Structure formats: C-alpha cells, structure tokens
Amino acid sequence: MKIHLGVIGADDSMKRILEVAQGYPSLEVHPYIYWDENEVIPLLSEHAHTSDMWLFSGKIPYEIARAWGQLHVPLFYLEHTGFSLYPVLLYLAHEHDISIREISLDTITAEEISKMLHETGIVSEFPREFYSSARTRETLIRHHEELYRQGRVKAVVTCLRSAHLALADKGIPAHHVLSTRFAIERALSDVIQTFEMLHFRDSQIAVQLFEFTSVQPTSATPAEPNRTPTEPESIEGQSRRTESIRTRQVTAAIEGYAKKLQGSVRWMGETEGMILTTRGALADVTEGFRKKASDLEGTTQSRAGLESMSCGIGIGRTVFEAQENATMAMRHARKYRNENWVVVFDNKKIKVFSDKDRTEQQSLSYDYADEGLQNVADIAGLSVSTLSKVTHVLHKLGTDELTANELAQNLQILPRSARRILGTLEKSGFAKVRGEETPFMQGRPRKLYQITLRKQK
Secondary structure: OOEEEEEEEOHHHHHHHHHHHOOOOOEEEEEEEOOOHHHHHHHHHHHHHHOOEEEEOOHHHHHHHHHHOOOOOOEEEOOOOHHHHHHHHHHHHHHHOOOHHHEEEEOOOHHHHHHHHHHHOOOOOOOOOOEOOOOOHHHHHHHHHHHHHOOOOOEEEEOOHHHHHHHHHOOOOEEEOOOOHHHHHHHHHHHHHHHHHHHHHHOOEEEEEEEEOOOOOOOOOOOOOOOOOOOOOOHHHHHHHHHHHHHHHHHHHHHHHHHHOOOEEEEOOOOEEEEEEEHHHHHHHOOOOOOOOHHHOHHHHHHHOOOOEEEEEEEEOOHHHHHHHHHHHHHHHHHOOOOOEEEEOOOOEEEEEEOOOOOOOEEEEEEOOOHHHHHHHHHHOOOHHHHHHHHHHHHHHOOOEEOHHHHHHHHOOOHHHHHHHHHHHHHOOOEEEEEEEOOOOOOOOEEEEEEOOOOOO
16 A cells, blocks of 8 residues: 655755655655745645645744644654754865854754764854744844854854755855755654554544434425325324434434445434444544534434434444443533534543534543542542543442452553552552452462542542
C-alpha cells in the first residue's frame, strides 16, 4: 500500500527531500514548493485531500499549517538542529574565514547551538545577537539586516529560504540552512511508522450503540386493514400504523448508515440497537470523531422519523472490549442529554461531540474518571488512568477486595507492579489489608486488600 505524503517546502529543501525519498518505495511524495510563507495555506487548501500525511521543510510552515487547523492528518516537520549548521559553518570558515562569532543566526535555539559547540570542543559565549523567537519573514530580514549594516556580523545564516533570498537581493551575504539527510531519513521513517500504527488502529473493532426518541405521526401511511373508506380509523389503528411506518423508515435509515460503515446492525428493541464496524470506517464518516454522521442529521433524519438520536461508540481490540466501552459511552451520552454522540477509545479516553448548533461544532475530550478519582490521584500520587483501571477491575470482579495477583492478571502487568500500586493506595489510606490468602499448593500468603477509592474528608 502506497503512503501519499504531501511535502511543503522551499526549492532547495525539496530537492534534497525528493532525493532521500527515492530510497523509500512505500512513499508516494506529492511536492509543493512555496517561495513566500503566505503561499502555504493556499497550497494546503488546494491539495489538502491528496495526502495521508504532510511533511514540512521547517518549523515555520509547520506552525502556519497547525494554526490554520484544517488538516486532520498527522503533520511532521524537519528540525533544524545545531548539527544542521556544520556544512554552512565549515564553508564560511574555510572559504571566507568567518567564525561563528561573526554570523547572525535564526530559528535554531541557543540550546542546540550550545550542544554543537560542546561537541566540537569550541569554548565560546554565544553572541547576544542570536535570534530564535522570530516567526515571520519580515522580522527576520529586519533583524539580520540591522546587524549586518551596523557591522556587528559579517554573514547571515537563516533557516528560512524566503529570508535568504530577500537578504541576498539586498547584497547581504546570506546562507540557507538545510536539514541533514539523516534528519530527512528519520522524518520519513517516522511517517512510515505512524502510518502503519494508524493502519493497525483503524482495523480495531468499533461498536456503536444508538437510541432514538418517538416521532410524530405520518399522514401518508396505509390505513387499518379490513376498514372501509367510510369507517373512521380507531386510535389503536392509528398508533399501530404510525409504529409500523416509523419502524420501516428508521430501519431503512439506520441500515443505510451501517452500510456506509461497511458494518452490520443488530436491533435490541423498538428504539435501540447496535452497529458493529471498524474504527477507521467510523472515523471517516464522523471526520475523526468530531461530527455526527450527516446521514442521520437534518432533513434526512426528519424524513427517517428520528426526532433525536444519541449514540455511544466503543473502540477495542476485541468485540467484548468495544462493547464495554460503547456501554460506558452511552451512559455518558445520556448524561449529556439527547442527540450527543460519545466515543470511548481503547485507552479509556472519552470524546463528546455534538452539533446542536451546526454552525459551530463543539467537542470535549477527557479521561474516564469521576471527580473523586482526581482527588485520589492527587493524594496518592498515582495517575487517574491507573485508578480508573483499578476501579474497572473491582467492578468486573464484583467486589471491593482483591490481591496483587488478581490485579496483575486483570491489568496484564507484573505482580510487583500490582503490589506497588496496592501498597501506594494503602499508604495513602485508600486501601486496607483485610487478611491473607494462602495458595493451594505453595508460595507465600497473599495480602487481600479492601479498596475504597473515594475522596478523603
């Protein structure tokens, strides 16, 4: 499978990136050259849907893309580290006898420069003129030009190609820092690894539970059977007729939606059911779990007979795990009133997405934990995620008591890690040793802990 990688970069950087990318047959690179930072967003607007991921030749165009906020795929950029300076500094020292103390730099941090100087054994205070906070071409150009005109530097080294060209036009000796081949290779490897991880993630099982409210009667429906046109229709007949039409309409809408997800529907009642599909399919339809599926909104939803619909989506490595997470998500969907869609991911992260106001999508993401767990985490010094897992094990076992071995088996961690967690809870007052269990055959007695994960008074 080819990975479509969009690359935004300056001309000289692009040349090197394309040369290195030839050694990665799984990548299909779509290069887009810009000469001015104002061209970045128009390029992305035009080609946003052509690539699975995007790579930027520097941090500045990357930050522009992030601030734009319309790319919902992984973004990468080539870092300009102190080691990227070696070729330029060697050239300046060898050809022009200019030392690092006589140049003006930008973008690369003082920390990176210090690392480089330490590696080379150069003992020197870094020039005060070093500039690392600029993020616009005009600011960079003005900064470098002032230093050069004042005679404080003999040359300029910049990480921004547009600044390099503008300074050269002014007759100022300027040099552009390019990312090393090693940095490009590392970035391309990260792209491939991320794609493989996402491809595996997209294959995870997804369960979508749904429930909807009743609808208004529909007038254009079949009449009661065995009733002549002159006889009035009974209230019972009207109710049966409305229920029948509603069921057919809702069934068609839900099954059409499931077909788009390449999933299957299982009805669990008159107004509720479950769809089994994959994470990738749901992410595509909901635009990365940000918007409710358009097939079940607006006029289409009204025609289908759905006044309101709430959904709980669960992601998991197994059907059982996905169903558990979907049930948890549905509880949260009910908590946040009708028409909310909630997803619980395999790492117990929760995301709520609602479109009550369709002009402004709103989204909420948080860890699965009640307010009490955050208080316990603060006191005990354990993470909310760890406490959530302990709570889940207790709920699963239907008890408030467990041993370190039971916790280790259920969380798939080492027994010593489980003993550490329980010991920490005991020291913090959230667990008590209630006794000991002696193994049937051999081994030392196992402490039985009673867990109480609630806020201390």
